[in-house]
Amino acid sequence: MAENKEARIGVFVCHCGTNIAGSIDVGAVAEYAKTLPNVVHADEYQYMCSTPGQTKIMDAIKEKDLTGVVVAACSPRLHEPTFRTASAEGGLNPFRFEMANIREQNSWVHMHDREGATEKAKDSVRIAVAKASLLEDLIPKSVPVEKAALVVGGGVAGMQAALDLGSAGIKTYLIEREPSIGGRMSQLDKTFPTLDCSQCILTPKMVDVGRHPNIELMTYTEVEEVEGYIGNFEVTLRKKARGVMFPDEAEAKGIVGGGCNGCGDCAEVCPVIKGNKFELDMAPRKAVYINHPQVMPLIYTVDFNTCIKCGLCVEACGDKKAIDLDMVDEFVKIKVGTAILATGYDLFPIENKTEWGYKKYENVITGLEFERLICASGPTGGHLIRPSDGETPKKVAFVLCAGSRDNTGVGKPYCSRFCCMYSLKHAHQIIEKIPGAQPYILYMDIRSFGKMYEEFYYRIQDEGAKFIRGRVANILEDATTKNLHVYTEDTLLQRPIDLEVDLVVLASAVQPSAGADTVRKLFGVSNSQDGWMLEAHPKLNPCGTTTAGVFLAGVCQGPKDIPDTVAQAEGAASAASIPIHMGQVDLEPYFAQCVEEKCAGCGMCVNLCPYSALALVEKEGRKVMQVTEAKCKGCGTCGGFCPGGAIRMQHFTTPQIVAQIDAFLLGGEQ
Amino acid sequence: MHEYAFFLGCIAPNRYPGCEASAIKTSEKVGIKLLPLCGASCCPAPGAFGSIDLNIWYAMAARNVVLAEQMDRDIALICNGCYKSIYEVNHILKHNDELRDGVNEVLKEIDMEYKGSIDVWHLAELYYDPKICGVDKIRESVTRPLTDTKIAVHYGCHLMKPRKERHFGDSDHPMWIEELVEALGAEPVQYRNKMQCCGAGGGVRGFDLEHSLDITNEKMINLQEVGADALTEVCPFCQLQYDRGQVEIEEKFGIKYGLPVLHYNELLGLAQGMSPDELALDLHAVDCTPFLEKIL
């Protein structure tokens, strides 16, 4: 941490093609830089991030014996690492580099004020030079990475990510809050455009997850608390009380040959009947239950909210003694190096769009309810029936964009992406299964964007589905027949329509899962404007987040279909495995330091630190503060407080920040 | 006593004076005093005026509001159309400095200034609001319950919509006026597409009578299906459309419905013991006798 010898700064101003040069007089800025104190080299170039651009930096460092480098270009959030590497290759400590953001926060937002933008660019360079003159050598801290990963969410995204991580030799905890993995995909009947049976293609993956030696599957479990940082996350999990023991849990209690084997004798005698959430309350389940025969793990669960503790199940279970009605939630602490969030989606409560009568009219259902009704393993054995009378519907209206692309403030402004395709699939299914069926697709646009999707669209048109382009204004019920009258406008024929149908299926918008907000906050992940989890960069880093070591997979990051979900899961797994395979990760050295001569030992900073990284210690007969670097994240909350100026924040020191303020306000052309 | 400046509108005093009489007399019985608002003009009719020139609409409506501001009383009115004009314009001008300044430029010429100091209410919402009156108080004021009558409700358009600019909740399946009807001892009945427009507003009745009657006819078909004894609404223009409209439908389409149409105030008046004469029911185009026979 050598103090500066006389500062010698090199300034490089980037044109970025016309991105910067289009709004700013780059030449003038470079010329101006030459006049600044401590600047011994100033240059400009078309693309500083290119090889010749970076070479300019490296050459100047050597030739001009620079002590610091300033690049005036795009945002440091984009290229700070690039130029730090270039500086290092030129022989300069990478933390003696500072960027002036004259693109995202200048040329792109002041496109019609060349004079104002150029003046601002000069000021930004002056500010950066002032800081660069005070930068010092810093060494990143290397920390070891725990050879384990956590995946939150056991839908197809979480399962795929866990399989990839496990197969890469990494111990992976896969946690799921429902009693079984499978997520939304196990609720679907068929998948577009291949018309595969969803549960059939999913089951092999579920089985693989269940028996993978590197995957520890914890169902009926949620994240309670997260501490630590990349490489060293300490996560507390809440294993919710299942009331039923796994065979190994029973063994551990000395019950030989005990534990749940999925026989179902308990459910047979249970007197409590509730709605089955998996079947969207269209079928019953008992207080001790499994959602469907293919659950993984095949272990029953007691719903303690509705169990009356009559004990009949315990009797029925007999010698296996698998049921423990006194079970309570258990807390488990795990250590992982990286984590992937894959919390999926819920349907938007479409009853809020009162004009369509969902929950008012029996024969208005959602797309997911349609899936369960048409699914052979569903509540009606695959026979699509009208909820009001159990009759088979012939004329079915599919209302697309229900609650999506909605700027009234009631629904969601975004497109939910997969509803067009599943509605086409539904239309196909009723044509196939119900002789004489006539599907009506009431659409705004048909978004058949993926591989073989447009071809699928042709097919459904050929099969005889009727397409009416218009937004459904209103749905009314015929009180006697319970048929629905769908009022819409056929915008292509330019006339209003009253379409009478037997059944209406609303392709409801999707939204983040209940509780996803809590989970993301535990991991320090932000929200996008539309409510989904925020990726590090929408184009170049869609699986990462701004929190190092935390990644996203599946719909929790934004609506997407199964192929895109699986692809993103594989991407997230790959990214999450890198720090683990490298074995160590470098932390940015923005740590707090105690300047002991100035420390009064008051200890007030200790309570300010959210990571408990500070403590008071005895040194030479007095109390001073000490920083545990491994815990310090460099936020500076202590540094901003210390009244004695005894806390030094590396790379964001008080002299550096004050120099920036002074440079802007006191420096400048007279 | 809750006091309000009573904005009459045009159709009630000119065509159905019973609506005006009943409003004043029934309100008094439930603790609401409607004071005369002198010098008021047409609200102005929102569809007709609003479609031609918004500035005229703002200025004329604002002038009516200023008359009430000068009385230092909130406005109470009995017509959906008047509600749209006066309530909406009052709301808009309260929150838009530029428009308000523009309107005041115009009002200056007649020595008036819009201050935005009062609020505007539909009498039906005052009847429903437990802080002012409430369904129970209405029920208690009834001396001649309308027992064994089936009454259908027409909400109209401008009272509940646009939903974002109103405070009445669900505009697709509302039930609050049915509660007010029930309080009179009658049985409210539901019918298909009850929220559809009567056909009069938006300048349609004035511009294309037959088209507007086509719309009314659709509603009459739905009403006939449920065997209602009467139709009630809270808008004299809807009342005109249904009442005169049935006569016009008979003339032009040859269909006779004979369904009595009464404003809620008129129903409340009957339930509180007012006579058909006091309510000028003989001025209705559709004979109210079949309904009156059931309750008198």
Place this chain on the structure above:
Amino acid sequence: MAEEWKPKIIAIICNWCSYAGADLAGGARIQYPPDIRAIRVMCTGRIDPLFIMKAFQDGADGVLVSGCHFGDCHYLEGNYKAAKRMFLVKNVLKNIGLNDKRLRMTFVSASEGAKWAGVVEDVIKTVKELGPSPLKQFEK
């Protein structure tokens, strides 16, 4: 025409939320006036009240501090601490005769590019209405 006074406004913004939000405004090409210069810190919790006082002492006409929304701070609670300090600084400003509207704290998330532009426009408008800082007359 006499040279119009250009306000000197400095913004100290946090890396994870507001700086990212400002970058997003750039990516979306949302235009706003250039009368603001930003200094990046990792967290608004880093901001010592003395930085703000130094800025005003140097002749700043306005200071903007912008961080993450409450509950979303990348470092958990830094923004709460910063907010508390800003209230303190505002009181000090009032005591020394500076209109405390010259100091503004806002909360802009990484996905709120449009909000950032709106905030900057509003701050510049406020400062322009308040006029040049009275401390400028003490500049040497």
